[in-house]
Amino acid sequence: LSRKHPAPRFFRDCTEPKKSYDAVIIGGGGHGLAAAYYLAKDHGITNVAVLEKGYIGGGNTGRNTTIVRSNYLTPEGVNFYDASVKIYEGLSEELDINLFYSTRGHFTLAHTESALRTMRWRAEVNKHVGVDSCVVGPDDISRACPQLDISCSGKAPILGALYHGPGSIARHDAVAWGYARGADSMGVEIFQNTEVTGLDIQSGKIKGVHTSRGYIATNKVLSAVAGFTPRITNMAGVDTPIVIHPLQACVSEPMKPWLDTILVSGSLHVYVSQSSRGELVMGSSLDPYEVHSTRSSLDFVEGLTSHMLDMFPFLSNVKIVRQWAGMADMTPDFSPIMGTTPVEGFYLDAGWGTWGFKATPISGKTMAATMANDQAPELIKPFRLSRFEDYDLTGEKGAASVGH
Ligand code: FAD
């Protein structure tokens, strides 16, 4: 098969790993695959294996609700996510695959004066670093989404919103497939159904990984396993403050396009956009308990749909057709953990909680640079693991996800 056109698959069907690689990436989600792609493209490191215990994109990459935005609260966060948005905007062309990247405009609705204050704060930080966000009033929201009941059935009238023009949605699986194909075409080997079961660490340095297909020697290992992070960091003896909470989502039956924008309501614990195939893609806040499970619940759909009906009473006869959950790797400050670790050659890309899909391109690029140079670039230094020891957190609680 030619690497440029590996028909009929997107990438070669690798089954027998070599005895050693220059780098091994654990996790074939968007982040692991993007890191492999940029290791090859930006640093010429192509003797790389990506090990995925299931199928690529089958973790949170294929379970998320695909919102891409950079309207965060801290300058560090805004700069980081803005760099990702900029890569996303040209990514379909770069990867030669239609990511259905669709810029819709993103409204974070404020139902209280205190929520409005946070929106003003975020708007000012965003403008200060050159990101397009502003506070708008109920009339602007109604013009953008005339179907929305601004009074929310009289229960929680909308006072205003943070409007973020670049807010977008995309086809999540295609992001994984595009990075996989791109990495494969440059020589990276991708092994599906291949689980990492142990790490070989000697005198504080990584020497290899034990897998369901045998031992692989390597001096560089990246863990990019999102909801499975504590299992891998336990193998490495590296402590993190990550806890795993389920995050659930669902889609409606397809409808004619009517919802142009992305709407998020922290107070009603609901967010919604309409996908390119007409489904309403909806989600809610994190489940409030720590559990390692991807089961979805009736309680979730009941709560979510009742709040959706407060906002859009005309949807009462629309059916929910699928619901699911992902395991969100939550950090105390709602920022990721990226960079080197106390184990030489063991790198961590984690703590992506409910906010990591939008970061896929820039996390891949910066983690590849970290692995190539054994040093994290400036852009991700605010997300280093040691910030928890240094009491130097990057607090994104007001902006990282749905509702708090
Ligand atoms: P994953 O895609 O989970 O990939 C990790 C992979 O590692 C998995 O495929 C897993 O099988 C593999 N793995 C684990 N252990 C091993 C092992 N031992 N050996 C080999 N492989 C292993 N973010 C946004 O920006 N916008 C959103 O709108 C958004 N919505 C979300 C909605 C939901 C319901 C959920 C659950 C998350 C949402 N997120 C969102 C967060 C986002 O999905 C994640 O942060 C992001 O997808 C993480 O990507 P990843 O590649 O790091 O992890």
Ligand code: PYC
């Ligand atoms: O990060 O925008 C986001 C998001 C929305 C829903 C889950 N995460």
